[in-house]
Amino acid sequence: MAKDKLLDFDKALELFEPVLGFEVHVELNTKTKMFCGCANAFGEGANTNTCPTCLGLPGGLPQVNRKAIESSIRLGLALGCEIAENCRFARKNYFYPDTSKNFQTSQYDEPIAFDGSLTLELESGREVTVLIERAHMEEDAGKLTHMGGATGRIQGADYSLVDFNRGGVPLVEIVTKIIEGAEADAPEIGRAYVSAVRDIVRALGVSNARMEEGNIRCDANVSLRRRGETKLGTRTETKNVNSLRSVERAVRYEIQRQAAILEAGGSITQETRHWHEDSGTTSAGRPKSDADDYRYFPEPDLVPVAPSRDWVEELRASLPEPPAERNARLRDAWGFTKLEFQDVVNGELLDIVEQTVAAGASPADARKWWTGELTRIANAQGVGVATLVAPTDVAQLSALVASGDLTDRLARQALEGVVAGEGSPAEVVEKRGLKVVSDDGALIAAIDEALAAQPDVLEKIKDGKVQAAGAVIGAVMKAMKGQADAARVRELVLERAAQ
Amino acid sequence: MSEISTDLVRHLAGLARIDLSEAELESLTGELAKIVDSIAKVSEVATPDVVATSHPIPLQNVFRDDEVRPSLTVEQALSGAPEREGDRFKVAAILDEEQ
Numbered sequence: 001m002a003k004d005k006l007l008d009f010d011k012a013l014e015l016f017e018p019v020l021g022f023e024v025h026v027e028l029n030t031k032t033k034m035f036c037g038c039a040n041a042f043g044e045g046a047n048t049n050t051c052p053t054c055l056g057l058p059g060g061l062p063q064v065n066r067k068a069i070e071s072s073i074r075l076g077l078a079l080g081c082e083i084a085e086n087c088r089f090a091r092k093n094y095f096y097p098d099t100s101k102n103f104q105t106s107q108y109d110e111p112i113a114f115d116g117s118l119t120l121e122l123e124s125g126r127e128v129t130v131l132i133e134r135a136h137m138e139e140d141a142g143k144l145t146h147m148g149g150a151t152g153r154i155q156g157a158d159y160s161l162v163d164f165n166r167g168g169v170p171l172v173e174i175v176t177k178i179i180e181g182a183e184a185d186a187p188e189i190g191r192a193y194v195s196a197v198r199d200i201v202r203a204l205g206v207s208n209a210r211m212e213e214g215n216i217r218c219d220a221n222v223s224l225r226r227r228g229e230t231k232l233g234t235r236t237e238t239k240n241v242n243s244l245r246s247v248e249r250a251v252r253y254e255i256q257r258q259a260a261i262l263e264a265g266g267s268i269t270q271e272t273r274h275w276h277e278d279s280g281t282t283s284a285g286r287p288k289s290d291a292d293d294y295r296y297f298p299e300p301d302l303v304p305v306a307p308s309r310d311w312v313e314e315l316r317a318s319l320p321e322p323p324a325e326r327n328a329r330l331r332d333a334w335g336f337t338k339l340e341f342q343d344v345v346n347g348e349l350l351d352i353v354e355q356t357v358a359a360g361a362s363p364a365d366a367r368k369w370w371t372g373e374l375t376r377i378a379n380a381q382g383v384g385v386a387t388l389v390a391p392t393d394v395a396q397l398s399a400l401v402a403s404g405d406l407t408d409r410l411a412r413q414a415l416e417g418v419v420a421g422e423g424s425p426a427e428v429v430e431k432r433g434l435k436v437v438s439d440d441g442a443l444i445a446a447i448d449e450a451l452a453a454q455p456d457v458l459e460k461i462k463d464g465k466v467q468a469a470g471a472v473i474g475a476v477m478k479a480m481k482g483q484a485d486a487a488r489v490r491e492l493v494l495e496r497a498a499q
Numbered sequence: 500m501s502e503i504s505t506d507l508v509r510h511l512a513g514l515a516r517i518d519l520s521e522a523e524l525e526s527l528t529g530e531l532a533k534i535v536d537s538i539a540k541v542s543e544v545a546t547p548d549v550v551a552t553s554h555p556i557p558l559q560n561v562f563r564d565d566e567v568r569p570s571l572t573v574e575q576a577l578s579g580a581p582e583r584e585g586d587r588f589k590v591a592a593i594l595d596e597e598q
Contacts, residue, residue, distance in 0.1 A: 047576045
């Protein structure tokens with residue numbers, strides 16, 4: 001693949017104004033598909049969850065999943081949207097093997113939700129409000145696997161295999177209005193926007209919200225407008241951008257790529273582009289079809305959806321605290337830096353840290369254990385961190401350290417025991433005999449022994465070489481099998497030298 | 500007169516992945532033009548106070564509960580497949596369409 005020429009980012013911004021737009025697809029976590037009773041499940045055997053309706057066989061008749069409508073309305077409300085009093089599904093006609101019906105059931109000119117907004121706070125503190133054009137319901141397509149060829153990509157494939165388990169799974173597609181004035185923040189705005197949508201979806205519980213599993217997928221539209229001009233430039237739509245970091249990188253890449261072409265006197269082709277995570281580049285996909293080419297028409301097999309205002313208000317009342325507000329409230333209460341807080345959010349640990357704090361741990365301790373040692377163990381074992389221990393276990397552990405019963409090192413050992421199912425932290429400490437030796441008599445005996453082995457140490461300390469105490473402290477800690485408070489040992493050694 | 504041209508029919512055939520000969524394009528252009536003209540007569544009687552109808556029956560909000568129902572077996576699902584590999588449908592390389 002020929003390498004794209006890129007213009008320096010700062011130079012690109014000097015010459016052009018980036019204009020953005022995002023389409024985010026959210027896969028809902030309903031039990032069944034959008035229009036049939038097949039299970040909406042991830043990672044099962046190929047083509048095990050299909051029926052005449054989602055395979056598009058003759059006689060199949062779609063039936064709308066009430067829960068999917070409810071989730072769509074809740075998501076629309078959380079994005080500050082109006083909810084349509086009446087809307088319809090439409091057929092989007094296209095011929096591609098990821099749908100065997102030759103159309104996708106979607107919504108066209110009558111989305112269920114429209115005219116919303118989402119305010120983002122950037123690292124710099126700058127606030128940007130992104131206007132939401134619409135959020136509409138549609139169904140996912142089947143999964144294609146390209147076989148043969150060298151790369152496993154579409155290019156060079158000999159044939160493709162289709163698994164329709166994902167075909168018909170409910171999606172909500174959220175479309176922004178064009179975002180102007182992003183300037184050098186454009187890549188960060190992309191990331192912050194998708195992150196905000198993810199947080200909302202997660203708080204609502206309407207999706208599993210794992211980008212790496214494709215539950216949230218982002219298409220990034222980027223165009224450049226030469227400074228001083230008013231007409232929008234030609235845009236490209238970069239698909240397959242499936243992590244927050246990729247959104248940022250893809251927007252930056254497209255700005256630099258388009259700027260280089262325009263600066264060399266070329267023009268941008270309106271097309272979809274594919275994002276390649278490994279190389280951090282985009283490559284041309286198909287030329288973008290006009291909406292006309294999809295020959296949208298109202299789905300004759302489905303009747304209109306007209307959510308009553310009572311239902312909408314009932315759902316509005318069920319909305320959780322908006323994630324942005326909750327985040328601001330908790331960050332403030334916990335006194336975390338933005339980075340520390342983001343660590344917790346990105347690790348999906350917000351709820352569990354909150355529960356741990358409620359169980360009595362300090363916010364700093366709760367964060368340290370969950371994002372540190374526990375996340376490390378979870379990654380090593382390939383399990384979810386929340387399944388390892390209970391928030392109350394972490395709170396108890398944290399209390400044992402605070403009271404001086406455990407050192408950090410002993411606490412990690414105790415935690416291992418809790419993870420291994422040996423009981424609560426206190427029980428593990430008891431069973432494994434992990435308690436810090438706080439009996440000064442035992443410590444002094446060990447110190448005397450160490451001093452006898454290293455007779456010159458006391459003289460050195462008396463001469464002001466306090467660091468000489470290190471060798472004795474090390475020997476005592478070793479003799480105590482680490483179950484001593486090093487700071488207390490140091491105190492005792494220095495006291496001894498002062499005698 | 501309708502605006503159906505041979506080029507438009509060729510474009511539509513391309514979108515639908517139907518390979519048409521020049522003779523077929525010619526005859527279909529004429530036939531589609533007649534159909535469009537006939538349907539256009541409807542708009543002569545449709546006044547602005549007649550709302551476009553997508554569904555003749557005044558029904559709305561017909562929903563299904565979110566409960567799993569049995570799916571087809573893999574064998575049933577694949578029984579009509581022209582080609583298969585393992586438990587998946589096998590289709591021709593789609594390189595052309597993607598570019």
